[in-house]
Amino acid sequence: MNQEIRVRFAPSPTGALHTGGIRTAIFNWLFARKNKGKFLLRIEDTDKERSKDEFTQMIFDNLKWLGIDWDEEPVFQSKNIKNHNKNIHKLLKEKKAYYCYCSPELLAKMRKETEKRGIPFKYPRTCLQLPEKQKEEFESKELPRVVRFLILEGITEYDDLIHGKIKVNNSEIDDFIISRSDNTPTYQIAAVSDDQDMKITHIIRGDDHLSNTPKQILLHKALGFEVPSFGHLPLIFGMNKKKLSKRFGAVSLDEYIDIGILPEAMFNFLALLGWSPGNERELFNKTELIELFSLKGISKNNAIFDIKKLEWMNGKYISSKENYELLPFVLPFWIKMRIIDEKIAEEKKSYLLEVIEILKSRVKKLSEFAEYGYYFFEDPSHYDQPAENKYWKNNIKERLMDLFNSLEKLKVFNKDTIEKSLRQLAELKNISASKYIHPARLAITGFGISPGIFEVMELLGKEAVLRRLKNAVQYLDFSSPNL
Ligand code: GLU
Numbered sequence: 001m002n003q004e005i006r007v008r009f010a011p012s013p014t015g016a017l018h019t020g021g022i023r024t025a026i027f028n029w030l031f032a033r034k035n036k037g038k039f040l041l042r043i044e045d046t047d048k049e050r051s052k053d054e055f056t057q058m059i060f061d062n063l064k065w066l067g068i069d070w071d072e073e074p075v076f077q078s079k080n081i082k083n084h085n086k087n088i089h090k091l092l093k094e095k096k097a098y099y100c101y102c103s104p105e106l107l108a109k110m111r112k113e114t115e116k117r118g119i120p121f122k123y124p125r126t127c128l129q130l131p132e133k134q135k136e137e138f139e140s141k142e143l144p145r146v147v148r149f150l151i152l153e154g155i156t157e158y159d160d161l162i163h164g165k166i167k168v169n170n171s172e173i174d175d176f177i178i179s180r181s182d183n184t185p186t187y188q189i190a191a192v193s194d195d196q197d198m199k200i201t202h203i204i205r206g207d208d209h210l211s212n213t214p215k216q217i218l219l220h221k222a223l224g225f226e227v228p229s230f231g232h233l234p235l236i237f238g239m240n241k242k243k244l245s246k247r248f249g250a251v252s253l254d255e256y257i258d259i260g261i262l263p264e265a266m267f268n269f270l271a272l273l274g275w276s277p278g279n280e281r282e283l284f285n286k287t288e289l290i291e292l293f294s295l296k297g298i299s300k301n302n303a304i305f306d307i308k309k310l311e312w313m314n315g316k317y318i319s320s321k322e323n324y325e326l327l328p329f330v331l332p333f334w335i336k337m338r339i340i341d342e343k344i345a346e347e348k349k350s351y352l353l354e355v356i357e358i359l360k361s362r363v364k365k366l367s368e369f370a371e372y373g374y375y376f377f378e379d380p381s382h383y384d385q386p387a388e389n390k391y392w393k394n395n396i397k398e399r400l401m402d403l404f405n406s407l408e409k410l411k412v413f414n415k416d417t418i419e420k421s422l423r424q425l426a427e428l429k430n431i432s433a434s435k436y437i438h439p440a441r442l443a444i445t446g447f448g449i450s451p452g453i454f455e456v457m458e459l460l461g462k463e464a465v466l467r468r469l470k471n472a473v474q475y476l477d478f479s480s481p482n483l
Helices: 019-034 053-066 077-093 104-116 132-140 187-197 212-222 253-259 263-271 286-292 307-320 323-336 342-347 349-359 367-371 385-391 396-408 415-429 434-445 453-460 462-479
Strands: 006-009 038-043 097-100 146-149 155-160 164-169 177-179 202-206 229-233
Touching: 006 019, 006 202, 019 038, 019 053, 019 202, 019 229, 019 263, 019 286, 038 053, 053 253, 053 263, 077 097, 077 146, 077 177, 077 187, 146 212, 155 212, 155 229, 164 212, 177 187, 187 212, 212 229, 263 286, 263 307, 323 342, 323 349, 323 367, 342 349, 349 367, 349 453, 385 434, 396 415, 396 434, 396 462, 415 434, 415 453, 434 453, 434 462, 453 462
Parallel strands: 006 038, 202 229
Antiparallel strands: 097 146, 146 177, 155 164
16 A cells, blocks of 8 residues: 555543553554554544643643644644535535424434334435425424434445454444434534545544444545445443443543553553563563554454553562662652652662562562552651561560670671571571561561562661661560560
């Protein structure tokens, strides 16, 4: 094909972007980049009531966050209404569309009657056959009217880029409305007009648009336009095999950003939601995805959104990043949890990088740097109860004090000297080193598990370690005097 490939992402700014929409953007972008084509952005903001600038901004921000860039200026659909109306008038003039004066009440009555007979409602074309006189009368009374597109008999057929041949009998399509009674164009005509205007060659969107496509093909044809290619992406289902809902995965991108998903992980994960390069590999960077992407790899079946897999992938991306690359992502979580502020962050930068190093192979979400790592900044505020029951028993206070005394003597306080001292103590007392390690971990971190405790102690420093051991003993004195 010599023609330049031009695709578009056309969200409505009526809410935050959700997983399905973002995946549509990713597939379009990959398709454009792979084929050296153009990826365009169209903001479908014709619904004045529900469209909000803040949502438009969110769309821009979300795409930028994911590293999806767009070619050419974004198109705002509301600015093209003149052109939509021009096309509506062309169809009216050529008798491919007609005015309909039927009131909503009358239509509701008609619908009720046909449905009573078990037949799906189709507009019975009452106004198509209106005598000229009657029309003139309605016009002079300024009766509200809509414009309906006249569906001619026949079969509408197209080669879906994903599903293959799709055939629809036009008799199944209603004479749908292309202009409302307030003279505003509807989605169908607006989308078709803009797709032509923007010279879109391939329309790739969710399966939820399958029923729009025959209507739009008929509009393209009626207007004498070349019909673009269409492809419909499988829907995304939750682990419960139900369509994603607010409770199951259909949350906005911002919510994933808030729990600490990295853009690379989100992009990689969504790219594999319904598409596969044909092997078992799962981790791909963007360049590799562009290289491998093909519409042939898109599944016809619904995709399953597995949050555990996203978290696994995120963990892989976190541990493979350099500490300095992670810092700007982790910092907001520490700041949000009031663990540090911006000033301290600047002063303690090298310490922060070490904390990231020690934690990064153990976390799956950036938020966990704050949840599980707060003890690098503050003494534990509480001790994990199950770990307390398990590790703090039988002479525990004495053991912690013995460890305190051994560590206090150390002139050089690093992981090797700490470990040596602890093991010597265990040998001297003839008990296993783990009888010191686990209780000390709990005293120092507040958790039953942590990164290597000798490294943690080295990073915290002698003063903090000794203070925390003592705090634990004091706490036990108070809470469990008999231990
Ligand atoms: N604005 C539509 C939506 O958000 C997209 C329409 C289209 O892709 O044609 O679902």
